[in-house]
Amino acid sequence: MTGISPKDFFREQDEQAIYGKANGAKNWTLPDPDYVRERVSLDFWHQREIPPLDRILGDLVTTTSRNMVIGPTGIGKTNWLLAAAMAMADGADFLHWRGCGRPRGILYIDGEMSRRLFKTRLEDAECRHGNRPKTLFALSREDFEGCHRWTAKRGRNTLIMLSSCCSALTSSFSTMSRL
Secondary structure, eight states: OOSOOHHHHHHHHHHHHHTTOGGGOSOOOOOOHHHHHHHHSHHHHHHOOOOOOOEEETTTEETTOOOOOOOOTTSSHHHHHHHHHHHHHHTOOBTTBOBOSSOOOEEEEESSSOHHHHHHHHHHHHHHHTSOOTTEEEEEGGGSTTOOOTTSHHHHHHHHHHHHHTTTOOEEEEEOSOO
16 A cells, blocks of 8 residues: 555544644644633524535535545546536536536546546546536646655645635545555
């Protein structure tokens, strides 16, 4: 196995959150106890206005969800994700998940395939879908010379920076057969 295992990835994410380094925070200190007590009270939560989930594909994908698809090489992860990405970009239903009914910006990120194979997979998915969604964008690691693999920590940081350059896009997918 190369790169980082899912267990280590999530442990790293948890440690960043615990030590206040999540979401780019440099230092984090515990807030004033009164502030904390106010924020954990049921009255606070009852009065709090939280917008509903912005669903892109049923309960499977929202603008705040993170999904990971893991499986052996050749099982169809890329084809499945590209079909889902095409449907989401058009706002269409996919399998038994209801689409949102309007076009959405989707960024599909591939970190393993050659450009040649990725182009072929995109063309095949477009043919099966029946059109080329204008709001689907595809990124290949090969297009960024010297870019580290997404499975390496420096590669994941690059991936976060590239994704933030596309801030209008609502979801991203990455295919990696080895984590």
